[in-house]
Amino acid sequence: MQIAIIGASGFTGGELIRLLASHSEGEVVCATSRKLAGKAVALTHPHLRGFTDLEYTNPDVGDIDVDVAFLAVPHTAAMNYAGSLIERGIRTIDLSADYRLPKDTYEKVYGVEHTDYHTVPYGLPELHRNEIPRSILVANPGCFPTGATLAAAPLAKRAHTIIYDSKTGVSGAGVSPSVTNMYTNVGDNFTAYKMTAHRHVAEMRQEMGFLGSSASVHFTPHLLPVNRGILTTAHILLDEPITQEEVDALYEDFYAREFFVRLQRPSLSGVRGSNFCDVAFEVEEGGKRVVAVSAIDNLVKGASGQAIQNMNLMCGCAEADGLMVVPLQP
Amino acid sequence: MQIAIIGASGFTGGELIRLLASHSEGEVVCATSRKLAGKAVALTHPHLRGFTDLEYTNPDVGDIDVDVAFLAVPHTAAMNYAGSLIERGIRTIDLSADYRLPKDTYEKVYGVEHTDYHTVPYGLPELHRNEIPRSILVANPGCFPTGATLAAAPLAKRAHTIIYDSKTGVSGAGVSPSVTNMYTNVGDNFTAYKMTAHRHVAEMRQEMGFLGSSASVHFTPHLLPVNRGILTTAHILLDEPITQEEVDALYEDFYAREFFVRLQRPSLSGVRGSNFCDVAFEVEEGGKRVVAVSAIDNLVKGASGQAIQNMNLMCGCAEADGLMVVPLQP
Amino acid sequence: MQIAIIGASGFTGGELIRLLASHSEGEVVCATSRKLAGKAVALTHPHLRGFTDLEYTNPDVGDIDVDVAFLAVPHTAAMNYAGSLIERGIRTIDLSADYRLPKDTYEKVYGVEHTDYHTVPYGLPELHRNEIPRSILVANPGCFPTGATLAAAPLAKRAHTIIYDSKTGVSGAGVSPSVTNMYTNVGDNFTAYKMTAHRHVAEMRQEMGFLGSSASVHFTPHLLPVNRGILTTAHILLDEPITQEEVDALYEDFYAREFFVRLQRPSLSGVRGSNFCDVAFEVEEGGKRVVAVSAIDNLVKGASGQAIQNMNLMCGCAEADGLMVVPLQP
Amino acid sequence: MQIAIIGASGFTGGELIRLLASHSEGEVVCATSRKLAGKAVALTHPHLRGFTDLEYTNPDVGDIDVDVAFLAVPHTAAMNYAGSLIERGIRTIDLSADYRLPKDTYEKVYGVEHTDYHTVPYGLPELHRNEIPRSILVANPGCFPTGATLAAAPLAKRAHTIIYDSKTGVSGAGVSPSVTNMYTNVGDNFTAYKMTAHRHVAEMRQEMGFLGSSASVHFTPHLLPVNRGILTTAHILLDEPITQEEVDALYEDFYAREFFVRLQRPSLSGVRGSNFCDVAFEVEEGGKRVVAVSAIDNLVKGASGQAIQNMNLMCGCAEADGLMVVPLQP
Incomplete structure (x- = not known):
């Protein structure tokens, strides 16, 4: 081939x-x-x-x-x-x-x-x-939609609002030198590089639609002082309360046959260089907000x-x- | 003295x-x-x-x-x-x-x-x-409540939901060696260290209450590979749409006499070592979500x-x- | 097996x-x-x-x-x-x-x-x-002797003094939290952690002896804010001047059949996660000092x-x- | 003024x-x-x-x-x-x-x-x-000559060879984006960026001459994944052996009235943002090599x-x- x-x-x-x-x-x-x-x-x-x-x-x-x-x-x-x-x-x-x-x-x-x-x-x-x-x-x-969608997909139909707060490594900015990827602007530093408007949100909305979700979807990306990786924190708001057990079951079921999705505490180094997406999730007291976090290597x-x-x-x-x-x- | x-x-x-x-x-x-x-x-x-x-x-x-x-x-x-x-x-x-x-x-x-x-x-x-x-x-x-509250305060009365997504430097974990602050767990890495439950949310809710807000307040902190600083992204959801001009006016008015709050693009290095809190904000298309970001030095x-x-x-x-x-x- | x-x-x-x-x-x-x-x-x-x-x-x-x-x-x-x-x-x-x-x-x-x-x-x-x-x-x-010895070996018989100035990533300090590997002591920082006396120098001297060198061998290690890798700068002093062409030939000959030694500009990221040792070398004007640099992944x-x-x-x-x-x- | x-x-x-x-x-x-x-x-x-x-x-x-x-x-x-x-x-x-x-x-x-x-x-x-x-x-x-000269000055007259192995933060490369200061080339990485020939060596030799030294002076700079600071390791070779007590006395005497030179273990973070040059030194067993290390903030x-x-x-x-x-x- x-x-x-x-x-x-x-x-x-x-x-x-x-x-x-x-x-x-x-x-x-x-x-x-x-x-x-x-x-x-x-x-x-x-x-x-x-x-x-x-x-x-x-x-x-x-x-x-x-x-x-x-x-x-x-x-x-x-x-x-x-x-x-x-x-x-x-x-x-x-x-x-x-x-x-x-x-x-x-x-x-x-x-x-x-x-x-x-x-x-x-x-x-x-x-x-x-x-x-x-x-x-x-x-x-897109790199952001991949991590974001995998974080929230199992809850797509339950959510009324999804806010993706993503943090990406610098390699997402490409190989050409610029003020965005210059070490002295990034090292030991952290910024939001778009606040409310990034083109990738269109893919995120498309995929939530594909999953039958009627949630409103929002996205804010940030720039991390790391080479690789995207960690996305999905703040998922629900109309009806849910339990941790229900959420566990939804994720385990959704990803039961997926080798590249691992349900464990996500960190960028835990997936560095690999094709994995690690996902974890927790229901807030009261049951109407779930935080789901995913980590991927943005280049893989x-x-x-x-x-x-x-x-x-x-x-x-x-x-x-x-x-x-x-x-x-x- | x-x-x-x-x-x-x-x-x-x-x-x-x-x-x-x-x-x-x-x-x-x-x-x-x-x-x-x-x-x-x-x-x-x-x-x-x-x-x-x-x-x-x-x-x-x-x-x-x-x-x-x-x-x-x-x-x-x-x-x-x-x-x-x-x-x-x-x-x-x-x-x-x-x-x-x-x-x-x-x-x-x-x-x-x-x-x-x-x-x-x-x-x-x-x-x-x-x-x-x-x-x-x-x-x-507390360090998180300081940056979070200053980010959202001017919109306290307009918000129905506030989600603080915070990212802190490692010095917040103190001077004693631990798995949390060990370089090989933090360097070139990024994690959420609490998903839905961190004690500082109580202060955040208290201050929103003090400001007359009835918003529900949520908080998720993350650990950055930097020494100092907290950047908080406040996702502020509103019942009634607002314009960028209105938000500009609310923040400028609220902080008009505050030397230590600067309304400019926040970055951790922009406040490093100082007592400043830099704040910026943007209204999402549609007017019902405002993203307000603050940066402080967590130790200052x-x-x-x-x-x-x-x-x-x-x-x-x-x-x-x-x-x-x-x-x-x- | x-x-x-x-x-x-x-x-x-x-x-x-x-x-x-x-x-x-x-x-x-x-x-x-x-x-x-x-x-x-x-x-x-x-x-x-x-x-x-x-x-x-x-x-x-x-x-x-x-x-x-x-x-x-x-x-x-x-x-x-x-x-x-x-x-x-x-x-x-x-x-x-x-x-x-x-x-x-x-x-x-x-x-x-x-x-x-x-x-x-x-x-x-x-x-x-x-x-x-x-x-x-x-x-x-040992990790330091590996990179150091591979940097200087082809010049062993020509050298009268070899000074290895090594810089290692933090993983060399192991998985237990300590003041040595704490992020706030290492991140955005750099130190020499031994000045004149590190146990690995005994292996370095042994291997130079094995190669028939009578050079005096010295070693100073430093701690880098990176997870992995050792870059060793070998300052090799000679009694008799040498040309760049002679040095090129010595290294190319010495490593001609070695898959894991690559003669190219060394950087830690160029060998990260792999078993390679990248080596480069340059003769100083006058011909009596050669600087040879090697990079390895200390864990590989x-x-x-x-x-x-x-x-x-x-x-x-x-x-x-x-x-x-x-x-x-x- | x-x-x-x-x-x-x-x-x-x-x-x-x-x-x-x-x-x-x-x-x-x-x-x-x-x-x-x-x-x-x-x-x-x-x-x-x-x-x-x-x-x-x-x-x-x-x-x-x-x-x-x-x-x-x-x-x-x-x-x-x-x-x-x-x-x-x-x-x-x-x-x-x-x-x-x-x-x-x-x-x-x-x-x-x-x-x-x-x-x-x-x-x-x-x-x-x-x-x-x-x-x-x-x-x-120059930034390198400042740190290097202050590290070795008290031993100028005793040295026959001085090798400055320097490691600098990225701000030394200026504010314009380039492949040298791009995050993905520097972060979690380390390289030698000149091996035997950097223009600053001329200043270093001039100052050793000013101090009455006849030492041959050599210099190799490296690029660190930090924003600020230069740590220079001076490998100082002597014809006649010296004791730690003698070296202590030479440095203490030389810098007795210098507010900005502190004789303590150097680290980049220990001088970050300040005008200090921290210096330490140790005599190798045998007395014919002294390692002197200095740290400065390259921008200060x-x-x-x-x-x-x-x-x-x-x-x-x-x-x-x-x-x-x-x-x-x-």
Whole structure:
């Protein structure tokens, strides 16, 4: 199974190569970068030395001839690649936002016209596992919506209000230096970087709708002085009181067959480098507020790991192939 | 003005000495520690070398003869000191929880009997400035309630639900090594350390009540990989929609005469080492949720700095005496 | 191949389980802990949940019946286990200091009597690969000596003075809370924790002697605000000037067949979680000082990974089995 | 005493304003920035809000009419300002490298022509206190040379080789985003950023020469995941053995009258935000190697604080005026 990574020089590109190094069937044969064509991948990702001899290339999309392609490019760029790939039968996982939302929602939220829209599954396997194998193109979810949705999903129908208070590591801001990811602005510091308006809330609302929830959904992200990980604290308000036992049962039932969701106290280091989402929850005295907390690695379950999980489902591989990476703690 | 610090070996003791070094009228003449009596203060607080030649002592409380005393001891210990001090006319600021709540609330929340209760002002000057000068004993607020209450106070009467999602630095866990404050459990990591039940919520509810609010108040604290600071994100839900202009006006009016509250984008490094509380706020589209964020240094405005602010009010000093410390950024 | 980990509750025990999860022949069947016997390993190592169902046990050493044992206990404890294991034919890798040095050196450096001494290979495969397969007991090197020796080895015969200035992450201080590993003493901070006298210098001198060096060897370790990793800066002083080309050739030749030594710019994140040692070197103008820098993960190449590398050599497995873990960057 | 800061938008500019806020005689009346002219200083330095109402201006240098000017601009820029200022009698402290070295050394080390050279005192008061009051222009030392020289100075005449192994916080890399100061390259990481060749070694050699040392001087800097501070480990090799008592006496004598040098275990947090240099030292067994360690805040004793110390000496103020800032620990 030959694999291409379109846009391989960023963090998610590096993570795809890292994880696919242990995949039993797939092999990365093409890593593209406009700026770095001709250079060794291990030059910009020195941690990968010993695992890849690839050089970056910059082919026309029509010349990419593989079984599977990952689009690790920014939103609005992905829509320029997807069409050519899928019409030639290449299974494609898009890590950008371009296919996650209905066309009109996408255009409103991102403020751009979508020039090559397709309706495709939202690649959160824990919610959409049945839809994914049928499609040649899958939209890999956003990092925040992944952790947030998995935290609250079992209570979707009971909630009237859900407030996601998320805290992300700096790698979410990408590999280009900026005031946002500069050490002296982040180290030994903490800030809210959006207060009431972040584009990812649209995905969160979509998924709550998919689960039959009528809850109003709100989202505030913060920036942590850590490299990786998102911890989301979901404050879930209910009309009718609930007991801890009922909540325990809802979560245990919902995630009973999910290898990558572990019901235990979440911490970023407990999932670091892995595809796990750890979730815990507690009912407040009175029963009308539940706090559910999830932890993921934003680059793995929040991006490249989940993309491989989708690839595995699309291609009939074992779902955890390439993803049996133990978290790195401490 | 001679000052004693009862329990000077911890972080708040060190901070009192640091800040009082620049006070124009007060001088620390007594720093107590049961374990360290006879040792130089600068031995355990080496950063203070050059600013204090004091040695720790371990006097009977009845032998402490000063103008002002700070109780920097744990809750349940403070109640053993306060009586003797105040009956001898020593102005006392208690940094513990012992006098912050009504007696019955205290006993319920802390699960102990209060053996020497007094009703005293709650020393949050921005809300209780008029009460503080009249008292010989003031209860210094908890670190979380300080930042949380200042974030939401101007909207107290409009809110029906307030969720405080707080993130604190590790110094809040004290100077004794534990699994909570061990580097390998905290560094490059992030966790929620209480989900629905933390004792400080009682103070938060009390202050909202004092402000005439009927909001239900909730609180979830998290532990950050930083040394100092608390950032609180107050998710404030309203029955009636509000505009950004109205909220701007409410906050500007509420804090118009408060030197230590600055209405600007909060970050922990922006207030580090200082007595400031920086606050910002934004109305979500639709007008029924306001996110207000505050940042304080937990050891200063959240403890020792506010204690000195209270001392200044109690003793007729300028309110900012000893507190004109510029934040340390980065 | 059944494996026991004696002393499995610490960091090196956790790392052994993490890495052996991907070993093609070995399986951990016994994880001992005196304090935690009866509890699930995944309770204290929650990141391992999904990879092990083991419970800690506390057997008599004579009842441990496996093919391979790792001693992940403190020095002076290991000597109580090794004899019983090896006399029953169990291949044993000792991660403590008990068998790294000649008996008299050990007793002098560690200030204790050695009650069960054996002369065994020093398990640094890059220097002692030929000796390791012949032994039933191997002494796994110290974390500092591993990185230091690999940095300077190719220049051993040319050096007259070697100063190792090492900087280690906090996990080197173990899993028990102490003032050394407390966040507020380490975070956003940096210190030298020994200036001229650390026990590991004895191993460093031994290995330089093994390489035929007559250099005087010195060592100063520092404590970094990071979880993992040791970066060692070797300041190598020469009597006769050398050129960059000569040094390049020496290192390339010395490490030509070593998978786990990569000659590229070292950083802690470039080797994080992996068994690699990255090394770079530069000749100062004038040619009489070379600076060679190495980076390892102290818990992997500096402990558990190298121990598995030794096991593989002792048992005839592929040397990298269980160790094909890609570094985690960032 | 009216003060101008030329180039006030960087870290050293911000620190000058922070510290001068507590100066008893000086007042900052002019803060220049080409890019930010017209904007409030507190906009880019929000921590300073409440302490300054200044706006950035962009005057011609000839229009700057003050008593004292600080040049907080890059090297090669400073030489364009200094002449105009000093010929109009404005006492000037240059924080750049432009006047620290002899002209020919400067031109060789920095690879540029010096277009307005003056021979001026090297503003390290602990070594050059007598020269500073006589001059209208003082060259403020580099951050690394300050900490390194203060660590080794008392042993200058005894050393034959000095190796400075320095570790700096990220603020040394300035306020502009770059791959060097990006969080994901620095956080939970550590690297050597120059191995054998850094321009600051020229100042270090100059000062050892000034002290009558014939030692060969070497320097390797590293980048720490901390905001502020430089810890320098000086490995000092001697021809003749020395005892700990002799070294104690040398240091105590050398620094007996220096308020800003404290002989105690150095840590970055122990001097954070302050003008102190903490120094400790230990003789290795055998007496021919001494390890001396110093800690400074690179932005204070390594830049703005020392610049104010120089201003105080030049203007006849108390040397510590504006510098009685207690370190911020933790």
